[in-house]
Structure formats: C-alpha cells, structure tokens
Amino acid sequence: xxxxxxxxxxxFNSYTAFRKRVEEGSRVRSSRFEQPVFRSGSxxxxxxxxxxxxxxxxxxxxxxxxxASIDPGPEKDxxxxxRWRGGETAALQRVKEYLWDEDCLGYDYVGATMTMDPAKSCxxxxxxxxxxxxxxxxCLSPRLLYEEVQRYERERTKNKSTYWIVHELLWRDFVRxxxxxxxxxxxxxxxxxxxxxxxxxxxxxTHLQAWMGGRTGFPFVDCFMRELQTTGxxxxxxRECSGWFLIGDLGIDWRMGAEWFESVLVDYEPTANWFNxxxxxxxxxxxxxxxxxxxxxxxxxxxxxEILKWGTQxxxxxxxxxxWLPELGPLPATIARxxxxxxxxxxxxxxxxxxxxxxxxxxPTGRFQVNKETLAAVISMGFEQxxxxxxxxxxxxxxxxxxxxxxxxxxxxxxxxAGEEDDLQRAISLSLQDAESNKHIDGAASDDDVKVVSxxxxxxxxxxxxxxxxxxxxxxxxxxSFRYGYxxxxxxxxxxxxxxxxxxxxxxxxxxxxxxxxxxxxxxxxRGSTEPRGAHFRGGFDKSRWEESKHxxxxxxxxxxxxxxxxxxxxxxxxxxxRHSDRGLPDGSNKxxxxxxxxxxxxxxxxKIVxxxxxxG
Numbered sequence: 035x036x037x038x039x040x041x042x043x044x045x046f047n048s049y050t051a052f053r054k055r056v057e058e059g060s061r062v063r064s065s066r067f068e069q070p071v072f073r074s075g076s077x078x079x080x081x082x083x084x085x086x087x088x089x090x091x092x093x094x095x096x097x098x099x100x101x102a103s104i105d106p107g108p109e110k111d112x113x114x115x116x117r118w119r120g121g122e123t124a125a126l127q128r129v130k131e132y133l134w135d136e137d138c139l140g141y142d143y144v145g146a147t148m149t150m151d152p153a154k155s156c157x158x159x160x161x162x163x164x165x166x167x168x169x170x171x172x173c174l175s176p177r178l179l180y181e182e183v184q185r186y187e188r189e190r191t192k193n194k195s196t197y198w199i200v201h202e203l204l205w206r207d208f209v210r211x212x213x214x215x216x217x218x219x220x221x222x223x224x225x226x227x228x229x230x231x232x233x234x235x236x237x238x239x240t241h242l243q244a245w246m247g248g249r250t251g252f253p254f255v256d257c258f259m260r261e262l263q264t265t266g267x268x269x270x271x272x273r274e275c276s277g278w279f280l281i282g283d284l285g286i287d288w289r290m291g292a293e294w295f296e297s298v299l300v301d302y303e304p305t306a307n308w309f310n311x312x313x314x315x316x317x318x319x320x321x322x323x324x325x326x327x328x329x330x331x332x333x334x335x336x337x338x339x340e341i342l343k344w345g346t347q348x349x350x351x352x353x354x355x356x357x358w359l360p361e362l363g364p365l366p367a368t369i370a371r372x373x374x375x376x377x378x379x380x381x382x383x384x385x386x387x388x389x390x391x392x393x394x395x396x397x398p399t400g401r402f403q404v405n406k407e408t409l410a411a412v413i414s415m416g417f418e419q420x421x422x423x424x425x426x427x428x429x430x431x432x433x434x435x436x437x438x439x440x441x442x443x444x445x446x447x448x449x450x451x452a453g454e455e456d457d458l459q460r461a462i463s464l465s466l467q468d469a470e471s472n473k474h475i476d477g478a479a480s481d482d483d484v485k486v487v488s489x490x491x492x493x494x495x496x497x498x499x500x501x502x503x504x505x506x507x508x509x510x511x512x513x514x515s516f517r518y519g520y521x522x523x524x525x526x527x528x529x530x531x532x533x534x535x536x537x538x539x540x541x542x543x544x545x546x547x548x549x550x551x552x553x554x555x556x557x558x559x560x561r562g563s564t565e566p567r568g569a570h571f572r573g574g575f576d577k578s579r580w581e582e583s584k585h586x587x588x589x590x591x592x593x594x595x596x597x598x599x600x601x602x603x604x605x606x607x608x609x610x611x612x613r614h615s616d617r618g619l620p621d622g623s624n625k626x627x628x629x630x631x632x633x634x635x636x637x638x639x640x641x642k643i644v645x646x647x648x649x650x651g
Contacts, residue, residue: 035055035056035060035211036055036058036059036060037055039211039212039214039215040214040215046208046211046212046215046216049205049208052204052207052208052211052212053201053204053208056204056207057204062177062180062181063177064177064181065175065177065178065181068175068177068178092105093105104263104264106264106265111264111265113261113264113357113358114261114264114265114267115159115160115164116164117265118164118167118168118300120171120173121173122168122173122174124168124173125165125168125173125174126174128163128164128165128168129165129174129178129179129182132160132163132164132165133182133183133186134186136160137190137557137560138160138163139163139183139186139190139195139196139199140186140190140191140193140195140196141195141553141556141557142158142160142161142195142553143160143161143162143163143195143196143198143199144156144158144161144162144195144198145161145162145195145198145199145201145202146162146202146205146269146270146271147201147202147205147270147271148198149271149344149348152347152541152542152545152546153545153546153548153549154546154549155347155348155349155542155546156269156270156271156348157269157271157348157349157354158354162269163199164267165179166267166301167267167300167301169206169301170301170302170303170306171301176203176206179199179203180200180203183196183199183200191560206306209305209306209309209310209313210305210306212305212309212313213304213305213308213309216309216312219312220305220308220309220311220312221289221308223235223287223288223289225311225312225313225316226312226313226316229316229317229319229320230319231285231319231320233285233331233332235285235286235287236284236285236286236287236332236333237286237287237290238284238286238333240526241284241286241333241526242284242286242290244523244526245259245276245279245280245284245286245291246259246263246294247259247260247263248260248263248358248359249523250279250523250525250526251373251374251522251523251524251525251526251529252279252336252341252525252529253345253352253355253359253362253370253371253372253373253522254275254341254342254344254345254349254355254371255275255276255279255341256358256359257272257354257355257357257358257359258272258273258275258276258358259276260358260359261358262295262298262299263298264358265300266298266299266300266301267299267300267301268299271344271348273295273310274310274314274315274340275338275340275341275344276291277291277311277314277315277318278315278318278338278340279338279341280315281315281316281318281319281332282318282319282332282337282338283332283333283336283337283338283527284332284333284526284527285331285332285333286332288311288315288316291311291315292307292308292311295307295311318338333527334395334430334527334528335430335527335528335529335530336525336527336528336529336530339530339532342371342372342530342531342532342535343532343538345371346371346532346535346538346539346542347538347542348542349371350367350539350540350542350543350546351367351543352365352367352368352370352371355370355371356370359522361516361521361522362516362522364513364514364515364516365513365516367539368535368536368539369513371535372529372531372535373518373522374518374524374525374529374531375531376511376512376513376518394428394429394435394439395427395428395430396428397424397427397428398424398427402423402427404423404426404427404431405426405431408426408431408433409422409423409426411433412425412426412433412436412437412440415437417437417440421440422436422440425437425439425440430528
C-alpha cells in the first residue's frame with residue numbers, strides 16, 4: 035500500500051475510495067516470498083508428545099449444543115454444490131479445477147457482490163469460486179490466487195469475470211485494513227459510526243430463533259439461512275439480505291446475528307464477519323420511507339424490499355429457493371418466492387403462533403396512510419371512510435380483518451342479539467347466491483368483486499380473533515398438496531408484494547437464457563472444432579502434429595512458377611483461386627497449375643472489360 039492503514043482515514047470512508055487508492059499506485063508482492071525457510075540440523079525441529087492420535091468428533095467438540103438432526107455427517111449434503119476439505123493441497127486442487135480444468139472463471143464466475151446485472155445470478159452453481167474457507171484459514175495465499183488469475187488472463191481469456199474476482203480480493207483487503215482503522219468499534223452496538231436507531235433494540239427470542247432456523251415465512255431469507263445451517267456457507271448476497279431483514283424488519287440486536295454467523299460459518303474470519311455487519315448491514319436502521327427513514331418501527335411489516343427484488347432477479351424460476359425449501363416445490367415460481375399470495379388472509383394470520391399482544395395495533399395518533407383500493411373495498415361494505423381507514427391501519431391493511439374489526443365494534447356498541455346474527459348469515463347466503471348468479475349472467479366477476487365477497491365471508495372466521503391473539507389453528511390456503519401455514523410457516527411480520535413481479539421475472543429469465551446461450555457458444559468456439567487448423571490454434575501448440583506435418587511438405591520451395599503464393603492481404607485472385615482450386619482435379623488433389631489459374635483470371639477480367647464497354651463505361 036502507498037498509505038498507512040492505521041493512520042489514513044480517508045481511504046476507508048467507502049470501499050470505492052479504498053479501491054481507487056489501491057489501483058492507482060499499489061502493487062501485489064510475489065507469492066514466492068511467502069515460501070517458508072526451514073532451519074537445518076537435528077535441533078531445528080520442535081518435538082512434543084501428543085496425548086491422543088485420534089481427531090475429536092463434532093459431537094465431542096460441540097457437547098450439549100450438538101444437534102444430530104442438522105449434522106450432515108461425513109457425506110456431502112445432496113443439495114450442496116460443494117463440500118470443503120481442509121488443507122493447502124485441497125485448496126490448490128480447487129484452484130486448478132475451477133480455473134484450469136473446468137474454465138469456470140472465464141465463463142461461469144459471477145462473484146459475491148455482482149447483484150445488479152439481471153443476466154448473471156450468483157445463486158447458480160459454479161457462479162462462486164467457493165475459495166473463501168481456504169482463504170479465511172490461511173490454507174490458500176491470496177497472492178498466489180491473484181497470480182493464477184493473471185496467468186489465466188494471459189493464457190485463456192480476460193473479461194469482466196476475471197476482473198471481478200480481483201475485485202473480491204480487494205474487498206477482502208478492505209475489510210481487514212478497515213478493521214485496523216476501526217478497532218473494537220466493529221464489536222460495539224453502534225458500529226463504525228456509533229449509530230443508534232430511534233427505537234429500542236429487540237431481543238425477541240421467537241423471532242431470532244425463526245431467523246436462525248430459516249422459518250421466518252420469507253423464502254428468500256429462509257433459503258439462505260437453511261443453507262448456512264446445513265453447510266456452513268452462505269453467499270455474500272444472502273448474508274446481506276438476512277442481516278438487513280434482522281435489523282431493519284425485525285429490529286433485533288445485530289450482534290446476536292453476527293454471533294450466530296460466527297458460530298456456523300465455515301469461512302468465518304473476524305473482520306470479514308463483524309466489519310461487514312457494521313459496514314453493510316447496520317445502516318438498515320435508517321433506510322426506507324421517502325426521506326431515508328423507516329416508515330414503521332421494525333417488527334410490524336416488511337420494509338426491506340431487496341428480498342423481493344433480488345429474489346425475482348437472481349432466482350426467477352425459484353430453483354434455489356426450492357432446493358433449500360423443498361416444501362415449496364409444488365408451487366409456481368412467483369408463489370414460491372411470495373407464498374402469501376395464495377390468499378387474502380395475510381394480515382392477522384401472518385402472526386399465528388407469536389407472543390405479540392394481538393392482531394390489531396392501537397389507533398393512529400397522527401397522520402397515516404392506507405391503500406386507496408383496499409380502502410374503497412371496505413367503504414363499499416357500508417362503512418364510513420374515516421372508520422374504514424382507521425380499521426385498515428389497525429389491521430395492517432388487511433380488508434378481511436378490518437371488516438371483522440368494524441363489525442365486532444358495532445356488535446359491542448349496539449348489543450345485538452343472536453337472532454340478528456342469524457339474519458346476517460341468511461343475508462350473506464343470499465348475497466353470495468346473487469353474486470354467483472350474476473357471475474354466470476355476466477360471464478365473470480371482477481377481481482374487486484371477488485375481494486368484496488371474501489370480505490363478506492370474513493366476520494364469522496375472524497370474530498373470535500379480533501382484539502386478541504390470533505388462533506394458532508387458523509387454516510391457510512392451499513395449492514395442490516401444499517398447505518400454506520402447515521407445510522411452510524406464515525410470515526412472522528406483515529408481508530408485502532411488488533407490482534410487476536411477473537414482468538421482472540420474465541425479463542431476468544430471458545436475460546439469463548441469452549447469457550447462457552452466448553456462454554455455451556463461446557465455450558464451443560474455444561474448446562473445440564474438428565478442423566485441424568481450428569484445433570491447432572484453440573487447443574494450443576501440438577509439437578508432434580507439427581513434426582508430422584513437416585514430412586508431408588514439398589521438398590521444393592514454392593515459387594511463382596511452381597505454385598500459388600498467398601499475398602499478405604488476399605485479393606480477388608487468391609479468393610478466386612481458393613474457391614476453384616479443388617474442382618476437376620484427380621484423386622482429390624488440392625494442387626493447381628498456376629497457368630490454369632492465370633488463364634481463368636484473365637478470361638474473367640476480359641469479360642468484365644467487354645461488359646463495361648457495352649454499357650458505355
């Protein structure tokens with residue numbers, strides 16, 4: 035480095051500033067200086083007695099915290115792409131395999147921080163080098179890896195992927211040198227800038243355990259957390275999304291999440307974990323809203339939309355989600371990413387099983403906003419605009435729960451008897467019959483009509499839950515054999531959905547398919563052609579083929595009198611000769627007398643002169 039990381043603050047204000055300073059004038063020392071120099075002689079070695087020659091088992095090391103149900107054992111989990119083996123030998127074998135044997139670096143590598151390109155997904159197999167555990171534990175030298183990447187660019191190809199893996203190595207240096215500058219602040223709750231939210235940190239064990247176990251009800255978070263628990267690995271995007279969700283959406287003390295990562299990550303390294311939490315995840319305390327602040331306090335509804343946007347972009351077919359959440363396998367891609375779309379019962383039901391005080395929140399004390407379409411649906415049921423808006427706010431904009439709340443309040447105010455309830459149910463039945471007959475007459479009911487009918491049916495189902503904790507046995511919607519709320523948990527906070535998800539899904543799917551076609555075409559062009567010349571140039575220099583071909587050459591040097599001579603810049607004569615050189619020749623010979631070629635060329639030129647003269651040219 036051209037600067038002292040312990041004193042210069044400016045390069046560590048942002049990764050971009052650090053990267054520019056490094057790329058401007060720093061250099062990478064050669065890995066050959068890392069080779070150890072051993073002392074010679076019989077007294078140079080260190081000897082000590084080993085108490086036991088057997089390695090302790092995982093069960094012995096973990097003691098009472100060992101859980102056999104999540105221990106994959108010595109075999110690779112069938113869902114995992116890779117299983118690590120410790121040591122430098124295994125690390126070098128992985129470098130050879132990923133770079134040179136399979137050519138993954140130039141064609142498949144995406145990188146941990148490549149999140150904006152819709153044509154590339156870091157959730158695919160071979161999209162990550164998976165070298166981080168060896169780098170973290172010192173089994174692989176980052177300088178050696180850098181040198182191998184440079185050699186790969188010289189001998190194979192140089193593109194954005196080869197640059198990006200160097201970019202990832204720079205990020206690794208940034209968190210290490212940045213931690214030198216930050217000191218112990220990376221372990222404190224305020225982080226690098228001593229920032230604190232406007233709300234108190236939560237230590238809700240129910241939410242924390244759901245997050246750790248991949249049971250939050252948000253598939254894009256849960257798939258990463260289950261992979262982490264099973265394999266000890268989670269890519270950078272998964273760590274960031276999970277961290278943002280824990281902080282910005284659940285409001286849980288981020289240090290509890292960092293400690294969990296420290297306990298399970300196979301590539302754990304203090305600065306890479308703790309600095310990343312404070313630098314990348316902790317700013318979630320102040321995001322969201324029109325002015326960069328959270329619209330609501332955490333623990334109420336989803337406000338970090340990355341888990342929806344990036345899920346659509348990087349996993350448009352939900353293949354990765356279904357790999358780690360097999361219970362979502364029967365669902366279409368969009369529903370697998372957002373299973374709460376299966377029904378309108380996404381408000382109070384989402385909190386089933388929680389120890390929250392209730393399904394409704396207190397009435398607003400200041401200005402608030404609700405969805406206009408949802409408000410219109412509730413007003414159409416005969417309620418006043420103000421009371422409908424307040425009810426929607428209290429029930430997290432769930433129209434069914436809002437109608438149930440309003441009807442319950444009216445029942446309490448008017449002291450209606452059971453007979454009026456029977457009349458209401460008969461009226462509901464008549465309304466449903468009318469709606470069904472109108473649907474057959476008009477052809478189809480609109481979406482708004484369906485929502486209104488659902489709201490009419492709501493009171494009997496929600497009456498027992500209004501004003502109290504949601505019942506744990508509330509049934510969820512189904513899709514084939516999948517039962518929402520039973521096979522997969524409902525969200526622990528109020529979920530949301532984005533408009534245009536299907537269109538974004540198709541765009542990402544098309545971009546990735548196009549990228550796959552171009553990659554496959556490039557691989558074919560590089561790896562193989564049956565033509566000898568193509569194989570010679572693409573496969574590298576073959577000395578034996580070269581020696582063999584020399585014996586087939588003519589013993590005489592070609593001259594203008596004995597054969598054609600290809601000019602430096604081929605003109606029409608060479609192309610014409612090449613086009614007709616193998617016509618009418620015996621035994622498939624490719625030789626041609628120069629006199630025949632010259633005569634044909636002269637005849638062609640003569641015809642052109644006659645034609646131009648006839649046209650008056």
